[in-house]
Amino acid sequence: MTDWADELRRCIRCGACREVCPVFLQTLLETDVARGRLARIERADQTGRFTTADCEALTLCLQCGKCTEICKAGVAVPDIVRDAKARAGCATALQDTALAFLGDGVAMERLTRRARTFAGWLTKTTPDGSGLRLRFALPYLQKSRYLPKPPDAPYLQNHAGRQADGEKPVALFLGCGAGWLLDQVGEAMDAILEQMNLTAAVPEQTCCGLPAWGIGDVKRAREAAINFLESFADYPAILSPCASCTAHLQQHLPLVLAGTVHEQAARKIADKVHDFFVWLHQQSWQPDLTERRVAVHVPCHTRRGVRGGDALNGLLRKAGAQIVALDESLEQSCCGMGGSFGVLHPKLSREIGLAKVRAMLAAEPDVITTSCTGCLVQLRDLVDLHQSHVQVVHAATLLNG
Amino acid sequence: MKRWPICWQSISENELKKITHELRAIVGRESVLDDPGDLTAYDGDAKVRGVAPLAVALATTTEQVQAIVRLCARTRTALIPRGAGTGVVGGATPEADAIVLDLSRMNKILSIDATELLAEVEPGVITGDLQQAVEKKGLLYPPDPASHATSTVGGNAATNAGGLRAVKYGVTSDWIRALDVVLADGQLIHTGARTRKSVVGYDLTGLFIGSEGTLGVITGLTLRLIPKPPAKATLLALFKTLPSAGEAVQAVLRGAVTPAAMELMDATALAAVREKIGDLIPPDVSTLLIDLDGTPEQVQHDGKQLSDLLKQTGAVDVHRADSDDEAKTLWSARRALSPALYEVRSHKVAEDVTVPVTRIVDLFTGVADIAERFALPHACYGHAGDGNVHVNLLYDPQNEDETNRARQARPEIFRLALDLGGTISGEHGIGISKREFMSWEQGPTLLDLQRRLKRVFDPLNILNPGKVFP
Numbered sequence: 001m002t003d004w005a006d007e008l009r010r011c012i013r014c015g016a017c018r019e020v021c022p023v024f025l026q027t028l029l030e031t032d033v034a035r036g037r038l039a040r041i042e043r044a045d046q047t048g049r050f051t052t053a054d055c056e057a058l059t060l061c062l063q064c065g066k067c068t069e070i071c072k073a074g075v076a077v078p079d080i081v082r083d084a085k086a087r088a089g090c091a092t093a094l095q096d097t098a099l100a101f102l103g104d105g106v107a108m109e110r111l112t113r114r115a116r117t118f119a120g121w122l123t124k125t126t127p128d129g130s131g132l133r134l135r136f137a138l139p140y141l142q143k144s145r146y147l148p149k150p151p152d153a154p155y156l157q158n159h160a161g162r163q164a165d166g167e168k169p170v171a172l173f174l175g176c177g178a179g180w181l182l183d184q185v186g187e188a189m190d191a192i193l194e195q196m197n198l199t200a201a202v203p204e205q206t207c208c209g210l211p212a213w214g215i216g217d218v219k220r221a222r223e224a225a226i227n228f229l230e231s232f233a234d235y236p237a238i239l240s241p242c243a244s245c246t247a248h249l250q251q252h253l254p255l256v257l258a259g260t261v262h263e264q265a266a267r268k269i270a271d272k273v274h275d276f277f278v279w280l281h282q283q284s285w286q287p288d289l290t291e292r293r294v295a296v297h298v299p300c301h302t303r304r305g306v307r308g309g310d311a312l313n314g315l316l317r318k319a320g321a322q323i324v325a326l327d328e329s330l331e332q333s334c335c336g337m338g339g340s341f342g343v344l345h346p347k348l349s350r351e352i353g354l355a356k357v358r359a360m361l362a363a364e365p366d367v368i369t370t371s372c373t374g375c376l377v378q379l380r381d382l383v384d385l386h387q388s389h390v391q392v393v394h395a396a397t398l399l400n401g
Numbered sequence: 402m403k404r405w406p407i408c409w410q411s412i413s414e415n416e417l418k419k420i421t422h423e424l425r426a427i428v429g430r431e432s433v434l435d436d437p438g439d440l441t442a443y444d445g446d447a448k449v450r451g452v453a454p455l456a457v458a459l460a461t462t463t464e465q466v467q468a469i470v471r472l473c474a475r476t477r478t479a480l481i482p483r484g485a486g487t488g489v490v491g492g493a494t495p496e497a498d499a500i501v502l503d504l505s506r507m508n509k510i511l512s513i514d515a516t517e518l519l520a521e522v523e524p525g526v527i528t529g530d531l532q533q534a535v536e537k538k539g540l541l542y543p544p545d546p547a548s549h550a551t552s553t554v555g556g557n558a559a560t561n562a563g564g565l566r567a568v569k570y571g572v573t574s575d576w577i578r579a580l581d582v583v584l585a586d587g588q589l590i591h592t593g594a595r596t597r598k599s600v601v602g603y604d605l606t607g608l609f610i611g612s613e614g615t616l617g618v619i620t621g622l623t624l625r626l627i628p629k630p631p632a633k634a635t636l637l638a639l640f641k642t643l644p645s646a647g648e649a650v651q652a653v654l655r656g657a658v659t660p661a662a663m664e665l666m667d668a669t670a671l672a673a674v675r676e677k678i679g680d681l682i683p684p685d686v687s688t689l690l691i692d693l694d695g696t697p698e699q700v701q702h703d704g705k706q707l708s709d710l711l712k713q714t715g716a717v718d719v720h721r722a723d724s725d726d727e728a729k730t731l732w733s734a735r736r737a738l739s740p741a742l743y744e745v746r747s748h749k750v751a752e753d754v755t756v757p758v759t760r761i762v763d764l765f766t767g768v769a770d771i772a773e774r775f776a777l778p779h780a781c782y783g784h785a786g787d788g789n790v791h792v793n794l795l796y797d798p799q800n801e802d803e804t805n806r807a808r809q810a811r812p813e814i815f816r817l818a819l820d821l822g823g824t825i826s827g828e829h830g831i832g833i834s835k836r837e838f839m840s841w842e843q844g845p846t847l848l849d850l851q852r853r854l855k856r857v858f859d860p861l862n863i864l865n866p867g868k869v870f871p
Contacts, residue, residue: 009747009798009799010743010747012447012448012743012747012748013445013446013447013448013450014447014487014548015446015447015485015486015487015548015551016548016550016551018485018487018551019529019550019551028459028503028505028506028508028525029434029439029442029459030442030443030457030486030503031434031438031439031442031443033442035442036439036441036442037442039441039442039444040438040439040441040442042441043437043438043441044438051436051437051438053436053438053439054438057438057439072739072740072743073740073743073747074740
């Protein structure tokens with residue numbers, strides 16, 4: 001593991017992070033902003049232990065990276081926080097179970113089937129039919145929380161094992177959201193690739209490992225990374241529709257596997273992973289969305305993780321879409337999901353994303369889009385809270401027309 | 402002089418339990434922090450770290466502040482008001498058992514009056530948020546300390562913060578008409594008046610401004626605004642030598658055009674950002690960066706006049722920007738400076754000494770001498786228009802020898818500023834880290850008078866005790 005102690009000392013506590021941290025801007029507590037978090041970690045290191053309160057506080061980081069961006073010294077706060085979570089052993093029993101599922105394809109298949117059965121009496125369908133709302137509160141899930149509808153046949157269940165065809169042998173890494181829940185995403189990618197006379201391979205796959213990595217469960221993150229290496233090592237280009245997975249595979253994989261025999265391979269494969277939209281932007285393919293008014297949410301992981309950054313806005317412009325303008329600070333703001341953050345802190349998570357969605361809806365778009373399945377679920381939840389009928393669709397679905 | 406005895410009374414665990422219980426009753430459960438991990442985030446400001454407070458209370462109303470002050474007075478507990486914690490002299494840093502009163506959540510802009518040109522705000526409003534809000538109404542709140550995106554108006558008032566635009570628009574105190582202040586016994590007073598003129602009684606508004614939380618807790622501010630000048634222009638003038646830049650500063654200030662900002666950077670400082678600024682500025686020059694504002698015609702005219710003047714006084718080149726984008730390019734070197742210094746060394750002695758504008762060049766060369774004597778990398782830059790120069794001596798805290806040298810060099814900067822007829826603090830304040838130097842600048846009678854004033858306002862010495870005075 002990297003030693004973050006030196007990195008920790010580089011924080012001079014200037015407090016510039018107070019301007020941008022989405023969590024802090026809601027709570028206004030010094031303990032919820034980067035310099036406060038780092039002070040907490042420093043203290044725990046000195047006393048030699050993390051308390052339960054420390055663990056709870058550490059989960060209050062979205063890992064969005066805005067603090068690092070504004071930090072004059074460029075302190076890698078998300079990495080330090082994640083490492084602290086690993087050392088503190090912050091993962092709860094529930095998270096542990098969730099991670100076990102995410103790392104196991106067969107279990108995921110069984111789970112989605114169960115979810116379909118239970119969905120009927122736990123939830124009711126949202127007015128637009130795109131998802132479900134909880135009828136009552138469950139552990140970690142608020143009453144009325146939006147959940148995507150488990151599909152009859154998840155994309156991975158249908159397509160895993162498929163071979164590549166066409167002149168470029170590309171492979172799809174779906175990520176859990178698109179792989180097990182939002183089956184339209186993979187189908188839309190297939191349709192777009194078909195227009196280019198390509199059929200992508202869909203190797204057997206599990207979770208990318210980001211949820212485990214984010215919680216500090218290095219063991220599971222490594223298992224996921226090795227799974228990924230084994231399935232995808234032979235493909236020259238790996239496309240992912242999810243900004244979070246892409247950022248993890250591109251940026252973190254070498255860190256996850258640092259010090260193992262796989263480190264070199266991880267570095268190599270990280271270069272072959274592409275954000276689907278960055279990749280698409282480089283192709284000659286021309287989508288057509290003339291006259292559609294689109295509100296775009298660029299995921300934090302796209303801005304500060306994905307190689308090539310945001311290509312979606314460019315693609316949409318190329319397609320002739322009318323992109324609604326938002327206030328600069330709102331334009332750049334986080335949706336509030338942050339993976340397990342949205343589950344552990346549902347109220348705060350919604351408050352963080354609310355202003356942005358409100359502004360999007362005020363601009364009366366035909367459709368709201370984003371390129372991360374986590375963000376997508378959050379945006380749907382917030383749009384639905386406003387009882388709006390504006391559709392929220394994944395960018396792959398939108399571009400497919 | 403000895404501190405009086407009640408200061409820093411230590412609080413037993415039992416008492417503390419009662420106090421936090423009462424704090425919760427006042428501000429609500431969620432607004433009191435007492436977990437050690439949470440408290441450690443409040444153990445300092447942006448520079449000086451002390452000890453974690455006993456508890457932190459976040460108030461949202463003046464009544465809550467009054468109740469908290471009363472509780473502290475009754476239990477003889479030290480109370481430290483805190484804004485955004487962006488100060489750099491330890492003004493909000495606890496040194497011993499104390500309660501921190503965080504005012505960040507008192508962040509409402511209560512009114513903006515475009516006719517009276519007034520804004521009424523709570524102390525936790527972020528200065529940058531206020532600036533944006535008034536600009537939407539075509540108005541300007543000029544004070545703009547470097548931390549304006551994070552610092553609070555209340556904190557700016559408590560430290561009388563300055564900023565880039567001080568050469569034309571003055572400092573925070575020039576923009577405060579009236580204050581609501583909770584006194585050390587919990588009573589609320591309203592100082593000043595909303596009117597443009599008022600000479601009733603002593604100027605207590607002025608006394609509270611810059612008092613660093615030692616005399617009362619500011620819970621409301623009435624701020625002066627002006628119509629926003631519609632046009633801006635930026636000039637970047639290059640000089641072969643530092644003294645010629647210094648002479649240009651004086652020539653500009655004598656002239657008819659008052660710039661809205663005038664920043665001086667010497668060749669040493671610019672060397673630190675060489676890689677970032679490309680070929681905008683050639684090596685081995687000193688620069689003056691000047692902002693002008695006013696009506697479009699005025700700015701056009703002033704810009705021309707000023708660039709002629711700069712050329713006459715020895716500028717080898719003058720760039721001029723009329724659009725925001727061009728201005729951004731010209732400002733890029735100045736903005737890149739502060740982050741770039743972190744790459745040279747992770748820490749710095751950064752002082753805000755201020756000298757008469759005629760002595761700025763002497764200050765720059767004097768600091769270069771000090772830096773050389775103590776073998777430390779340095780960079781000077783700052784608000785040349787008002788003589789306020791940011792003196793940075795860079796050091797690596799891991800390097801014990803270098804850290805010691807930086808520590809020893811610091812007093813020499815103060816001595817230099819005073820020898821040049823200046824002051825040891827232009828805008829940061831005294832807090833903890835400069836109090837031992839107070840007596841270098843102010844005589845015993847003056848210091849004693851201020852201590853007696855403090856006793857009148859805060860007989861129990863509960864408000865930010867120990868700060869400012871040696």
